Amino acid sequence: MRPTIRDVAAMAGVSIKTVSRVLNNEAHVSKGTRRRVQEAVEALRFRPSMAARALARGRSHQVALLYDNPSPYYVYHAQTGARERCRELGFRLIFQECDIRSSEFVAEVRALIDETHADGLILSPPVTDQAALLTELKRRNTPFVRIAPGNNKGICPYTYIDDVAAATEMTRYLAGLGHRRIAFVVGHAAHSSARDRLRGYRKGLEAEGLAEDPALVRQGRYDYESGRTAAQELLELGRPPTAIFASNDDMAAGVVSAAHELGIRIPEELSVAGYDDTDMARALWPPLTTIHQPTRALAYAATDLLLGGAPPATVRLLEHRLVIRGSTAPPAKR
Amino acid sequence: MRPTIRDVAAMAGVSIKTVSRVLNNEAHVSKGTRRRVQEAVEALRFRPSMAARALARGRSHQVALLYDNPSPYYVYHAQTGARERCRELGFRLIFQECDIRSSEFVAEVRALIDETHADGLILSPPVTDQAALLTELKRRNTPFVRIAPGNNKGICPYTYIDDVAAATEMTRYLAGLGHRRIAFVVGHAAHSSARDRLRGYRKGLEAEGLAEDPALVRQGRYDYESGRTAAQELLELGRPPTAIFASNDDMAAGVVSAAHELGIRIPEELSVAGYDDTDMARALWPPLTTIHQPTRALAYAATDLLLGGAPPATVRLLEHRLVIRGSTAPPAKR
DNA sequence: GCCCGCTTTGACAACGTTATCAGATCAGTG
């Protein structure tokens, strides 16, 4: 039997309102009373009903994290970070998948908010860039924050890493090893990070005085298969690249497979770089040189901004890190 | 402004009770009235408050999935399966991490139930085998189901795959290729699956008339590092194995790395098998021979049992599948 | 025309909290 606040009140010999005061740490409760109530709470193992609370105060002490991302790794870590900050602040996290391509997308999010009384939203890529949703949230005055937005910045607080700088860094690192023909596999078009990473690649080439060869830039979809296909095409070129920079680790794994399959040794004959530093980067052979993206910290910080009531202009830039492992080396001499 | 049931009632010209009837699809509402109410609901985009519902009926229409598993892949798929069945049945899923080693473990779960009014629980490994929790849930009369339990079966419905049979199958497959020295890397001790898979390995050896060599059985922890360490030790033996069966894919990835590092070719000089068929199994080179475990379906079916009110003795056995890829081959002739 | 039972409807009290406001208690002050 679930104990209620009435049971606590009865046991402590006070009114339910006084119990409520103790639970919410309000002032104006005498020391003795507070102690008696706390003892009763302990004894009965009483836990207030979130439903009743949500109804009584306007706010539910719940926030929702929205995602539409097929990567278990990304989703898991984003969730963990958001959940952690929620727990610290006494909030509960609603972890909600959605479908940005559905015609009902905005309606479904609206339904979620109304049903759950969510106090705020955290948008992860690619949900973070759905203009229709942003408009609706503004209109409703629902607080929200975004992780790694690509457009409409400035309408709400957000966290991000500098994808352009990171991709530039990786490209220059490869060039610095001596590579002159560096290929690039672009990510999924729905993600703004795909554009930024491509831009970083181009800036890197330029900084190193290398001309971009359009044949070396392939469209991918941030998944294993598309990376593999891109690599197969690249490696069959008359003048194949000596390095392939895949703009996430899943695609890099595809590149590695394609190379192995063709009997091309990594890193001796081909350098491969990834991006994200997922579990897979360490598990592959050779372990992948990649950009470490602090997914968990991004979500943690975003949640912090949301619950801290940060003003719209607040921005938090987190550090990325170039992680050099065994999949990259200077090109073979000819 | 969130519309309430009163607004709908006013617009449709009926009482709030009648609106409630329409929302809950109760009988005894005339056709015309029902239509008018539905139109008002549409027009106002009304969504009933789950909090108010939970309070008014006894049940919250929420169930919680408990996990304490460091594998993003497993967690992601379990979640997806449970969420899918929940959505189909109009339930919401509370996805809750917990810490089975905490002294407050049971208290925290109890708190969760009381706070959220959760109607039931789904326990995934290794939470599924926490005897103290099972006792408490029984005592409280909270409905629950388990995924892949290893003990106390029969106290609640559960779903599982036959780990013993699957591991036997893999072992016999390797023996069938001609391997005589087949090593095994055991999983984490907190998981009953680790024991079952070891048992299956032994049954497989026996069925093939092979004696178990204790030097070929290594303890792991279901993670990359422990697989790698185990493989390093195994491959330095005077008479190394010609095949290594790691009892999950993460450990198998570690085995693959260790072999590559020592310049041992897979599958020519060493066969490697995994278990689970995670994304990683396909992404590795060579792609991993493994056992496909239908994690998503296990969670889906478990949720179905919970919400369908299945009697305690109900059990659902799902199919595993031996997936043969490039990491296994007959041993090299000497 | 009347009664019976079934369908349809609504008033009102829950559910478990918090918010509002007023009352009670208690020092300290003139």
Added chain:
DNA sequence: CACTGATCTGATAACGTTGTCAAAGCGGGC
């Protein structure tokens, strides 16, 4: 010894739904 203001406490009304129960409407059989 009142008087004042601060501190403490509790009755009661919300919050947005559903459950209970009674009443009104309606068609059919005698």
